[in-house]
Amino acid sequence: MVPRRSFTIDTEKTTRTTYVLGTELTVNLNRCAPPQSKFFSIKCSPNVHYKITLQAKDRNAVPYPLTPNSVLIVTMDAVSKTANDSKLSVRYYGEKTEALGDALLHLTAVEISLDVDADRDGVVEKNNPNKGSWKWGPNGHGAILLVNCDSESTYKKTLDSEVDEISKVSDLQDMSKMILRTNGPAELPEGYKLTMHISQTTSESVRVFRPQTNVQKDNVWKHKLLKLFLKDYIMVVGTDMLTQKVPYLGGKTELEFFVEGLHFPDRDFDGLITINLSLLEPCGKDFPETPVFTDKVVFHVSPWIMTPNTLKPVEVYALRCVLRPNNLSFLWERIMDVLKKELGLDDEDIIDLPILFKVLEEKTYPRAVAYYPDMVNMIVLGDQLGIPKPFGPKVNGRCALETEACSLLEPLGLKCTFIDDLTPYHKLLGEVHCGSNVLREPSPFKWWNLEL
Template sequence: MVSQRSLAIDTEKTTRTTYVLGTELTVNLNRCAPPFSKSFSIKCGPNVNHKVTPPAKDRSGLYPLTPNSVLLVTMDAVSETANDSKLSVRYYGEKSESLGDAVLHLTAVEISLDVDADRDGVVEKNNPNKGSWKWGPNGHGAVLLVNCDSETTYKKSVDSENDTIDKVSDLQDMSKMILRTNGPAELPEGYKLTMHISKTTSGSVRVFRPRTNAKKDTMKHKLLNLFLKDYIMVVGPDALAQEVPYLGGKTELQFFVEGLRFPDKDFNGLISINLSLLEPCGKGFPETPIFTDTVVFHVSPWIMTPNTLKPLEVYVCSTNNNYSFLKSIKNLVEKSGYKLNICFEYMNRGDRWMQDEIEFGYIDAPHHHFPVVLDSPRDGALQDFPIESILGPDFGYVTRDASNGEVSSLDSFGNLEVSPPVTVNGKSYPLGRIIIGVAFPTATHGRNMTQVVQEFLWAQKVQEPIALYSDWLYVGHVDEFMTFVPAPDRKKFRLLLASPDAGYKVFKGLQKKGHGEAEMFSGLPEAISVNKLLSNKKLQDENRYVQNCIDWNRVVLKKELGLDDEDIIDLPILFKVLEEKNCSRAVAYYPDMVNMIVLGDQLGVPKPFGPTVNGRCALETEVCSLLEPLGLKCTFIDDFAPYHKLLGEVHCGSNVLREPSSFKWWNLEL
């Protein structure tokens, strides 16, 4: 739709205005007419087009003046000098006598504030959809990254906390925006261009531009500008509006747009930036906007990476008692061909739970993407690691702090997972769905993930979360009873669930085959025969309760992920219940094999220390028989002393940075 602007003309003085190509000036001729006017005629220069409504002329060739007589004015080309185009309206009385001429002098300019609205990595000129956002492969609207990495390596902080640009490389994290203008060397006196944002937008964005005049710079100055990093902030948290230079002729002025915050409960991710042409109204009066061009950005959400994406780097802690574990992880990672990052004890200060402290994800735009670590509010002894060792150039950081300072075990990120891509009842989730654990809906004193983190996760939109019941566990993390592994068929993955029923089936099968005296935990103080384990009625009751809890989650996962029973594999794992004052919660009875690390087709599985039959652990044999047909290879890692006894396993003590998805989040149909 063509942008229109109303204009008043006057028979007592010449009216001067600036016209923006592509718009339309409307003049109410009756309102501007001298008293007793009955008709009018129009004369204009070659660059000015006019149209009158109603269009009918009388016999003398004049337009009859009616209460609804409107003049529409457009122009085809920009002016060479200010006020070089003219139009005049002559008014006539009842006897066709002239009552006066209203003269209009016009300066035509071309103004376009441009962004990459079609998301192809190029800032195209005057895209008709640049002022709105639409999801989907046929959608439109520019994409903005939160500038949450750090170009510095000393006294690090995220770049968005700095209102200056310290390194030219920082510009890569920003989205380009171009002001394209064409017209005379200078605007008419008193006219100016202003960029402005709303107060509600100001906390979410900054816009920078080169300080020097791009048109008049010599090549030497341009190089100096590049190396001096001489950029100024135009608008942002402390500046809602600022004049920007009109360079004259056919020129482009480049801006760099910086995202400051992720979508959240109070921010839908949409940002509007406006460029207005202001017209002087006379001494002592403020200028008025006569043309505004608006562009819209959507901030990239934070996106988690599922186990089915390619690993890049494995993170694990070194502690005073996990040497053997660390060696096994190192061998597995080297065999898989990935990079290993070890957090040593001077940094982790004995906190070995790498999975609980952080979650890896990424942000993505057509021009750039980089990983972003989400730091949990648990703030254990590992709390400095994400900033000191991960945050850096092209590696971002984000966190959410519980405002009341109250966090529970459910705020650790073993309680935050994401599914592979799924389709549910015809609705596609090509980036998967986030999974968190909470208290049972009917619980009155249950633990929950803190609200600010939940709100952050829901606000990202592109991986619609699923809430499972995990408060029945002593630690309370979803990774204690579920994980995903890649598969060559069906949905290209399998959901692995811990299953006490599957565990008892293995042990009863051993007993039936005459292996009742074979021992769990052989050689350890916890050693127990299969017969004695099966005779423990209390343990059976506890596992019946655990199976009920897992089955409740199984139903939810099948519904929310569109799974059939064939998409789920039950791993034989038993639990025991720890008694507390107000409630009882479960922990794994032996190392929890579902709590594994997934590196492509290589799985690092907690060694269960099951009964040995024919020289091999019966539990390992069972798990291999379930997973190896999928092309997966199991490496069983001894985590008993340094992790299992501390109520965690391999997955709890490790973390994996993975490649981003090839699917572009803005192509989602929402």
């Protein structure tokens, strides 16, 4: 449906407005007419088009008969080169077709489109009709947003989502691109401006950045000096910032934005993010501007996905030391019950590996930790298992715990290799799984293709 905006004209003064391509302006001619008006005629610039809804019997009569339901619908097919360069006039006539007054309208046509990758092909296409909604499934649509939960910092490992600025350009790779495409005169008419805005709820889950656009590079030294004080990328909307003016660059231009997800979907957050861009029109002194056009895009934040160990490994990364883990008490029976319920498992689907725990007394509360290297905390590389060496009692010259693990796992086609991680990892309350990370081939299935 074509966006439509109601508008009024006046025979006492010239009216000015900005028109956005792809929309319609509607004017109730009867309400704007001088008293005793019975007819009207219309003249306009070549790039201004109009049609009239009439209920009179003779629809071809000129001047047109004025009825209570005479509505003028105005459109334009090209952007303006300068402000107020297009005209439309309505002349009203009395009973004897005597002229009663002229209403003059000056128009500035611009093109505005806030765009995202709504068809999920890696390209931010122009004005996709589905950019303002989300649909699941292989035939669905809607842009995708990642949670920026890694850290670009080399030393101080703070999550990027907890830092409200972009410190490295590489951080942009974790964000979704959004483009504001505009076309029109060099400047908007006086008093008009573009603003981006989000809701209070949305601000808790997203931030939007854009590059600086007002740094002049004609003076190299001046530019270098300014870079010491100005950020290369500034936050437009996000935490504690619900709305902000965005620059209109003039001519046919594109302004890139980078959208950062802050939280994964959960029971209190459905994952949908709506970002709005509005063209505001001045309403006079001491009155707030009025939005005359609003474009919106919708993202869906990617759910939290644990990479399964069954995916093919590409590369293994190992640490020289392990950070102390969070204080967690393992309620193993409860965990087993949850796993069986949520994953539909039976007892025979679960392999029990022997382990002995000890109680570690701490200031807050005691917790259980592995007494010897816990074989469960292994790394899985295809059919190869890197298992913490448990150093159990020897039976017939072989570790009884290793023998038990092999008897349970090798019949499944898995090969067990036991790794001595006692000093580098276990004594720091971790195992080989804690001190390593495996880069795996991504799953061929795309989560957004789920039928929900």
